[in-house]
Amino acid sequence: MIASIKANLPVFVVIVPLFIAFILLTFTRRMRLVEGLVIFAEALGLVCAGYLAYTVLKQNGTQIIYQLGGWPAPWGIELKVGSLAALFLLIIFGVCFPVAIFAKGNLTEEVGSNERITRFYVLYLLLGGALAGMAVTNDMFNIYVLVEVATLSCCGLVSARKHPRAAEAAFTYLILATLGSALVMGGIGFIYITTGHLNMGFASQELKQVWQDNPHVVWMAVSFILVGFGVKSALFPLHVWLPDAHSQAPTPASAVLSGIAVKGYLICFLKFMYGVFGPELMQEFAVNRILVFLGLVAIIGGSLSALTQDELKRRLAFSTVAQVGYIYLGFGLMNEKGLAGALFYLTSHAVIKSTLFLAAGAILAATGKKKISELKGIGRKMPITMATFTIASLSLIGVPLFSGFVGKWHLLLGSLEAGNIIPAVIIIFGSVLCAAYLFPVIRIAYFEPAPEEEWKDPGLSQKCSLILLSTVVVILGVVPGPILELARRAAAELLML
């Protein structure tokens, strides 16, 4: 029994959340059972992901290959759990689990009746399952379908809030994201037409031999996939949908959207670029330089736009745009340190940004104030919420001993190793800008006189989830060991060292 579960673990990680999502709808009237099931599903996923990561680390480089239905690779669909997939699975469930605890008993105000909350949870689990699928699958068309499942559930999560602005933000998001996935599908079509394979490994081998026959078609494929995933993961000039969608969503939804949904597309992009086209073709088409340039523009542009926002959630959403820039920059550096730094930064940003959004949501729920300038003295009224917010902000800025620092440090080393001084300067300048838009929040919260009003910390489960997430932030900064090792191995696998 245990042995067969272990052997089928890669597919269980995907199927369990999807399965539980659809049985939730039958328990609409029993809210406690629904919430319990959601938390159980995420906890189960976390345990499975932890076990897979442990196995991958212990196996020292060999990847777990799982053939769906027992059909071997070029004909059947293949699931592959290497270091990259194991790392991303850990991120997904490591963020989904605390956010599910936060959402417990806290959605009535934002989402509405029990029926609506159950539907919200259905989409929440579908998003988790689809992202887990993106992490493990090795088939291009599978990625397209999972990307669509994730997109639709993201839009559903945004529109779950009763406010009409949420519907508007969700529609913009849906249109632009569908545009992105149409482009991705086009890119997959061009790869399929040139190589005749949908399996990433086989397509990559074939592409190395035949790309010179039709270089223009391969060019089209590269650009379609770059722009498609660029729209979906909010690469700077294509980020227009993100601030609205992420700030209008209900609190737990904005935490997972900013924390992991955007990262899912980044991981897919990484799989396509390194796994299908390969580092050599990337250099041939100068994709690496494009990525570094766009990353730098995103860091500066995102941070400057964040500075001008006075609404807390919108400022955090724009900060996500800037942080995505760091990750793209790392993807473009094409060396092990830079790539490992980008993957570690992705991990730490997932945890940090969900903490920040949850804290901001808790403040919004308690005070009803959206603007930063109205949050005077909140640090003394809501000590725990603001403490977690401060820890996460310090980490995002990149103060040593917090997780953001480790990622930025490796990105710096990577860009110096690539012999390029400009990215190194921009990384440091980006930290300064980040401090410029997050420190005012902390200053207003702690050093301004508090008004008379009665504002309190949120309930027990919300506090637990905030404390859990901020502990993870600190642990990742103090003992980055295992995660950094996973990131390093994933980078080595991608670069085919």
Add this chain to the structure above:
Amino acid sequence: MKILLEKLIINYPYCIAAILFMIGGLTVLTRSNLLKKLLGINIMESSIFLLFVAGGNIRGGAVPVFDKANVESVYINPLPSALMLTGIVVSVSVTAFALALIIRLYKTYGTVDAQRIAQMRNEVEEK
């Protein structure tokens, strides 16, 4: 020039796909009517379906069913058509969801024009 024209005529399904893609993309980005945006998305997705199906087709190819009498015949590739079945299902669900959102927006604002909705929203926020 003549060779280029010949190539274009021989590969006409791909040309039509490219033209449809551009029509769809332009409609999505330039129209402010939400329904037209949705139509644009649908046109764009259809062009990709056409691209896939054309990629699997072989001129004069047989139906991909094994025939004992005619073992040597060239079959067309059925896989892209099967994949596009999934693509069509996805596109239908996107359309349904988008229509639901449009209905919700229409009930709130009484219009399906993106610019007017933005205007009305800003007016509400200024108050």
